Amino acid sequence: MYQVLYCLTAEHDWLLVALGGAVCLLASAAAISLFHRARAARGHSRVAWIALDAAVSGCGIWATHFIAMLAYGPGAGAAYNIPVTILSLVFAISVTFVGLSIAVSATRRRFVALGGAIVGTGVAAMHYTGMMALEMPARIGWTGGTVAASVLFGIVFGAIALSVAAQRDDIRHGLGAAGLLTLAIVAHHFTAMGAVSLTPDPTLAVGGLSIPPGALSFLTASAAVAIIAIALVAALLDRRAKGELGRQQVVLDTALENMSQGLCMFDADGKILLFNERYAAMLGRTNMQLTGRLLLDVIREQQAMGQWDGDPEEFFDRLVTDAREGRSTTTSVNRFNRSIRVVNEPMAGGGWVATFEDITEWLAAQEKISHMARHDALTNLPNRVLFHEQLDQGLRLARPGDQLAVLCLDLDHFKDINDSLGHPIGDALLKEVGRRLAACVGENDTVARLGGDEFAVVQLGRQEEAAASVLAGRLVEVISAPYDIADHQIVIGVSIGISLFPQDGDNPNELLKNADLALYRAKADGRGTYRFFETGMDARAQARRLLEMDLRAAVQRNEFAVYYQPIRDVARDVVVAFEALVRWKHPERGLISPVNFIPLAEETGLVVALGEQVLQVACAEAATWPDDIGVAVNLSPVQFKSPNLVASVVDALALSGLDARRLELEITESVLLQNSEATLTTLHELRALGVRISLDDFGTGYSSLSYLRSFPFDKIKIDRSFVQELSTREDSMAIVRAVTGLGRSLGIATTAEGVENDAQLELLRREGCTQVQGYLFSQPRPASEVTNMLERPRFRASA
Template sequence: MYQVLYCLTDQHDWRLVALGGAVCLLASAAAISLFQRARAASGGARVSWIALDAVVAGCGIWATHFIAMQAYGPGAGGAYNIPVTVLSLIFAIAVTFVGLSISVSATRTIPVALGGAVVGGGVAAMHYTGMMALEIPARIGWATDTVAVSIVLGIVFGSLALVVAGRRDGVANALGATVLLTVAIVSHHFTAMGAVELTPDPSIVISGLSIPPASLSVLTASAAVAIIAIALAAAVLDRRAKGELGRQQVVLDTALENMSQGLCMFDADGKIMLFNERYAAMLRRTDIALTGRLLVDVLREEQAKGQWQGDADEFFARLVIDAREGRTTSQVVNRLGRSIRVVNQPMQGGGWVATFEDITEWLEAQAKISHMARHDALTGLPNRVLFHEQLEQGLRRTGSGDQLAVLCLDLDHFKDINDSLGHPIGDALLKEVGRRLKATVGESDTVARLGGDEFAVVQIGRSEEAAARCLAGRLVEVISAPYEIDDHQIVIGVSIGISLSPQDGSNADELLKNADLALYRAKADGRGTYRFFETGMDARAQARRLLEMDLRAALQRDEFQPYYQPIRDVASGRVVVFEALLRWNHPQRGLIAPINFIPLAEETGLIVQLGEFVLRSACTDAATWPDDVDVAVNLSPVQFRNPNLIASVTAALTVSGLPARRLELEITESVLLQNSEATLTTLHELRAMGVRISLDDFGTGYSSLSYLRSFPFDKIKIDRSFVSELATREDSMAIIRAVTGLGRSLGIVTTAEGVENDAQLELLRREGCTQAQGYLFSKPRPASDVALMLERPRLRASA
């Protein structure tokens, strides 16, 4: 120890010693910074950083040695052998590279320390090789103990330096490691210099390959400058890299913590490397240590708490195998009542990334969308799509002895309820009908709403058509029972068509079509009943379709013609009005009566065009008649709902030049069943124009008297059903007497329809009926016969 202190105090220039220490400190700082940068890199980039670090550290050790040697003054001149001096630099870089490679690649403390020891050994190798380059006229000896101490100091402090640097990439660790590496180099050098024993020998000659100290000073200074430049460049690059990495880390951390998905990264052994808070919260693992732990250990811990079911080892082994074989797996697991989709994506180099997405709400939304696509939004019943699927399933399930029935239901006059009471009441009624249907059918039966007021039922049984007949009867009874909806008592009927499998069809489409045909027959037979499909129904349906096609074509071919039937004043016997009645002159079928095509025209909406045609033609024809003869035109409920009705009447009067007072518009009570306020508004507008309004088929409805009170009709027409039984039934006579008396008291003209004989006419005259119409006077005739009907008092049908 005394020899070392003596060497430092008496044999060194402290100015150069300080310079050497500064160079050593700077080189050590650059070396530690590069070491930490190399640990953060991988592959070829890591090798490049290790090589640069080895060059900086080796040159720093070498420069420190030779600057310190310039400070050494043993009292004799000398020089340095060039090859050995260069060899010492090579030793410093090479051995340092080996030590750094060991430490950079290691994750445990012992290998890192071993690499630091190799770096310390490199300091010793460089120092003693550099001492071998010294040529002076003296023999150099060594104190063995001191040499050993110097080597140990280099190794110990070198190990500590890299261990501290490898723990964490922080300022404190970098500073501590820099000081320790500086101490390793300086303590080794000066301890080793204290071990030098010089014995003067003038016989020793300096070789020709030596370099004088002055030249070496320049070389050492140049090396020091180069080291400083390299160190500064490395520090700048490292700072920039760290800054960029820091920014990327902030972005990555922000992205991870703001992900809607949970994320966890595992290494090849299944150890948790990285996770975000969403992952921990989603899997309820916030109270469990996760980082650095094997997933299987976490699962075992949860399994012990009853939070995870299954075989943890088997599950973990399957994940590791899938990752090693590069398979991406996906599954949906249930975790504490939540549905979580887990996707395991293998990583290059081993390990995998697992993402966890809570899809509970998404699954619920998908289920809701699927339900909405296959169910009726109003009633919650299956819609047409689902009904068709369930019907096909029912057909596949039924055996040879099973009977499947399809019932198509349609509410009678539902549109009238909708129009008179409003859509909210109509919707409430449909919901109640759906509830009653579901409560009436069997557990294995299916009820669906096909659209509007149309429902359907699939029934499966073994009792032939008896079960379907029984169910249809119950449905008619249940649906026809009164409803109480928003203080309204509603009574509505239902018509049902039934088809049976296999006799009426073996597939869903055929059964539905035939049940619909049977439904149409039930409506035609008076509604409020049910009918089974019969083979002839299809032929009738085809005939109806052909008639509809002919009806549409007839409008284009002008096959329609207005006929007129006279209405006579009972007292005077003269014709006062002609009622316009439409006839269809079919090119093959001949003259078709209105009863055969008007209902079809109303169903298809063609009645609007036909009505406008009759109105225009009647006004045009009436304009040529005597001024005291009027014309009456019927308006159907469909035509009355047309918003262009007022415009059509106005146009017909304007084009024809017929005064409005000569036009009578006849409506039935079904028109008044519609929206009463809008209906009355339209009637008052027509009345304000001067057009007269007549109530047709009076006495057949249930609220005729209330209609007379709500609107001042100009005429009421007594239905032919009362007139035909006038002479045989006293109640018919009483009704006519009451109606004619009501007309006189209200100042309303009364017209009796269907007068066919003189006895009926005489009774009507006696009861004070104002006008009469019927075959007693004339059947409907074309416009060319109007003059004849005006001249002759009676043109009987037989004529």
């Protein structure tokens, strides 16, 4: 050790020693940086980086040696043999290349240390070969123990240096490894130089192929520094690029793994280049080796596990062909009960990128949207759109001799149910109607809800007209059966119109139009029945439409007149009131009876405006009569659905100045069939005004007695149908007797309508009827004839 210290302190130029150390440290730093780059590379790129690292390390070791030898100063006459000097450089690079190759490729720490030890051996091989290149007139001697120590220093510190470098690629470990590698080179060299002893021998001469130490040291140091600097700059630039690529790789990997889609990239031969976990999971390939494998081999493996159907070769060849020909393809496959859409996009230079999207929920949503667009949301029956499609399809598939029937159905008085019991009950009723309809038809027939309370049926097959009649009769029977819904027992009827193919039309629109016309006829004939289309129905429908147009215009132009029929008190033989009856003075058709236009006005809602006009005229004209004469005005059930009814009565009384006690409003029992609670509230509001309320057509409804109990009417009017049969039917006489007796018991006046002869009058007088009206006394007359009707002194004995 003393010999080594003496050599270092007494036999070396410290300035040159410092230069050698700096060159060594620079070379070591470059070597460690290249070592990290080589470990990150793969394949041929790794070999290239190891070779560059070996060249830089070897040159650094070589340059450090000769600069240190210059600092040692072997003396005058010394030179270096050029071939041996070059051989020492070759040894430094070759042995270092072997050590670095082992350390770079190793995954275990001990093999990394082995590679570092070999690099340390390369330092020794270079040093002692370089010493062999020294030519001078002296013999070189070596101290064996010191030589062994120098070799050991190089091996130990070299092993430690690469072990530290392999732990982590960061600044701290990099600087530590560079320092240890520098220590390995420097410790070996100066220890080895401490083992040298020179014995002068003038007989030894310098060979021809030699170079002076100073010149060689300068040249090698300069060349080595340049090579090392270039390598270090390259390493730093590559390290920066690697860091940027690493960051981009992290971003790319994060994006790939967080994609909702699966992604896989293939080369031109169909080999998998990269993929994300979503791809592997969607296709059931998570437990398979994928990278670098042919897709065909992967599919064959899945086929062997029973996870692939079809021909793998055909499928694979089609993909490769499409990619080579630059075709983009989109297909759908089913994997593990999931629907997956696959899009293959060719890449420039060959290969393709495939994306995989799970569209199971999307397909379900699309199917639901399509179903909702073609089915009724409430009943889940086909709607008008799908009904037209299926009807059109049935017509196209019909063969000669086939008959197709279209049935249009409309529930009778459904709106009354909706208004009285509420929409939830109405919706539940429609659902039950739809269920009953579907249960009645055949498996090839179609039931649809067209909207509101309108339904339709298409009956298919080679059938006679009787089959449609049987089905329609069955539907009327089934739909009319009672319903139990939310503690309500509901009875509702149905009207049906029927058209037949081919006699009534050969296209969906015509058949539906004609079935609709037949439906109107069924309603006009009393509802709760069915009718087939007849040729004349179209003309009648057109006439009805024309009448409706005229009626709308008549309401606007006020073409209506109010006629009055007297109501006489039986006991006093005087007129006590007049019933206001509307007449239509059509500019072309003349006077039109209410029977012909009131039902149409109620269907179209025009009766509300018409009723307000009649009420205002009747009150205004009654105000000119004697104070003891009243006026009776009929109210339609449709008017009772108007929220402005009470206001319109108040306005009519205010404008006319008529005493409210002289106004009598007549309602039918059908009014009370609506929303009974709201109706009774309205009746009480009218009664509070002082208006009298009369129950018209008493005895023709279903619950008259309950109505009398729920609201104290001022008058009961006996329907004309009972009066006309007084002398011919005992049951009519019994009903009249019961009604008059009920009126006396309750203190309610009774008025008999339709009295046309003395016999009917006498029977009514005998039974105690309070008031009478009819043609026996007068037909309805204009307001100008009211005075004449008041002046008639007594009952007419004859018409």
